[in-house]
Amino acid sequence: MHYEYILIRYGEIALKGKNRKIFTQKLQENVQSKVKDIPSIKVKRQRDRMYILLNGQDPEPIIERCRTIFGIHSLSKAIKVDNEEEQIKKAALFALQEAQGVKTFKVTTKRTDKEFPVRSQQFNQVLGGYLLKNTEGYTVDVHQPDMELRVEIRQDGTYITSQKILAAGGLPVGSSGKTLLLLSGGIDSPVAGYLTMKRGVQVEAVHFHSPPFTSERAKQKVFDLARQLTKYGHSIRIHVVPFTKLQQKVHQVIPHGYSMTVMRRMMMRISEQIASKEGILSLTTGESLGQVASQTMESMHAINEVTNYPVLRPLITMDKEDIIDVSQKIDTYDISIRPYEDCCTVFVPDAPKTMPRKEKVNQFEQAEDFSDLLAETLENVEIVTIDSQAKEEEFDALL
Numbered sequence: 001m002h003y004e005y006i007l008i009r010y011g012e013i014a015l016k017g018k019n020r021k022i023f024t025q026k027l028q029e030n031v032q033s034k035v036k037d038i039p040s041i042k043v044k045r046q047r048d049r050m051y052i053l054l055n056g057q058d059p060e061p062i063i064e065r066c067r068t069i070f071g072i073h074s075l076s077k078a079i080k081v082d083n084e085e086e087q088i089k090k091a092a093l094f095a096l097q098e099a100q101g102v103k104t105f106k107v108t109t110k111r112t113d114k115e116f117p118v119r120s121q122q123f124n125q126v127l128g129g130y131l132l133k134n135t136e137g138y139t140v141d142v143h144q145p146d147m148e149l150r151v152e153i154r155q156d157g158t159y160i161t162s163q164k165i166l167a168a169g170g171l172p173v174g175s176s177g178k179t180l181l182l183l184s185g186g187i188d189s190p191v192a193g194y195l196t197m198k199r200g201v202q203v204e205a206v207h208f209h210s211p212p213f214t215s216e217r218a219k220q221k222v223f224d225l226a227r228q229l230t231k232y233g234h235s236i237r238i239h240v241v242p243f244t245k246l247q248q249k250v251h252q253v254i255p256h257g258y259s260m261t262v263m264r265r266m267m268m269r270i271s272e273q274i275a276s277k278e279g280i281l282s283l284t285t286g287e288s289l290g291q292v293a294s295q296t297m298e299s300m301h302a303i304n305e306v307t308n309y310p311v312l313r314p315l316i317t318m319d320k321e322d323i324i325d326v327s328q329k330i331d332t333y334d335i336s337i338r339p340y341e342d343c344c345t346v347f348v349p350d351a352p353k354t355m356p357r358k359e360k361v362n363q364f365e366q367a368e369d370f371s372d373l374l375a376e377t378l379e380n381v382e383i384v385t386i387d388s389q390a391k392e393e394e395f396d397a398l399l
């Protein structure tokens with residue numbers, strides 16, 4: 001006997017009422033794309049759950065991959081048999097003995113096929129008794145069992161499932177539209193991307209770099225961060241913006257206390273243009289209140305002035321330690337702390353204004369003409385696609 005299915009349970013999607021179909025369709029696409037290199041397996045969607053038909057494939061590595069798909073609450077290996085007592089007993093015995101580290105168990109039967117002659121509660125006892133009689137070293141624990149053996153007797157057959165393996169939760173990526181993530185090489189913006197994806201938003205990224213002040217390795221770091229994020233969704237397109245000329249001009253003509261604010265406003269203007277061209281309806285940053293100079297209320301007010309797009313700031317109220325915890329959990333932390341310079345750190349003034357006045361920023365900007373440089377910068381944006389299936393060497397080849 002062997003497991004033929006992986007059962008996928010929906011998380012929050014189950015609550016989404018009339019829109020449920022949109023969410024489950026998206027989830028099915030995302031699961032299919034995650035396993036597309038294993039053509040023999042099939043992904044089947046039902047109203048309240050999804051199955052992966054294994055067709056002889058080992059379930060463990062597939063479960064491991066699917067755990068990072070948003071919209072999945074939990075996964076279990078499953079065996080399907082006819083609604084027939086002997087077959088169910090044999091399958092349950094296999095499931096119990098196959099599970100690792102299990103000493104105590106509990107049987108939970110759910111009978112939706114009312115033609116099956118034994119009631120759920122009664123069947124728990126029948127099956128529990130059978131398992132105890134045919135094994136050694138196991139006991140039943142109805143309160144805190146090592147394993148809850150679920151038996152679902154449905155019209156289309158009986159499913160016996162192994163332990164529940166918790167997955168990423170959230171909503172399927174792509175079910176809540178798209179955002180343009182301002183992705184630096186720091187700790188915060190990848191976490192912002194991850195949290196936005198968790199709410200079902202598909203992410204494209206924009207990265208500003210300033211060669212030769214920032215190196216190819218700094219750019220590689222951003223590609224590596226994006227690749228890490230693809231684990232939770234689709235491939236990610238990165239719009240790489242050559243920012244050197246604009247930054248140099250800002251540095252030359254804007255009083256230093258204000259150059260950081262103006263630089264951020266330039267980033268917003270460029271990001272908005274890219275989003276508009278790509279049909280993306282929002283921007284996302286890794287800002288959180290009170291961390292550094294550009295992240296005060298006054299600063300955000302001044303920076304936000306140049307865009308009408310919603311700017312999502314998923315980290316806005318988070319403490320730095322909590323942000324670091326998430327970045328460690330999603331394996332972006334070690335990449336983020338690689339010591340390569342970012343365009344903002346290269347040109348950062350000694351004492352940026354923590355409370356920039358909007359009127360002053362406008363006055364300084366209006367005294368100069370940035371339009372040609374902005375247009376030139378936009379013309380030279382390069383798009384790099386970080387594919388979720390790509391191998392390490394393929395990334396190196398991108399550089």
Ligand SMILES: Nc1ncnc2c1ncn2[C@@H]1O[C@H](COP(=O)(O)OP(=O)(O)OP(=O)(O)O)[C@@H](O)[C@H]1O
Pocket residue numbers: 181182183184185186187188189190206207208209284285286287288291292294295342343344
């Ligand atoms: N070079 C860059 N390219 C793209 N976005 C950037 C860049 N630098 C900064 N940003 C965006 O501006 C936000 C604020 O940047 P800042 O350097 O003030 O903060 P941070 O807390 O160090 O953020 P991070 O850790 O994400 O770099 C970043 O989270 C990111 O969204």
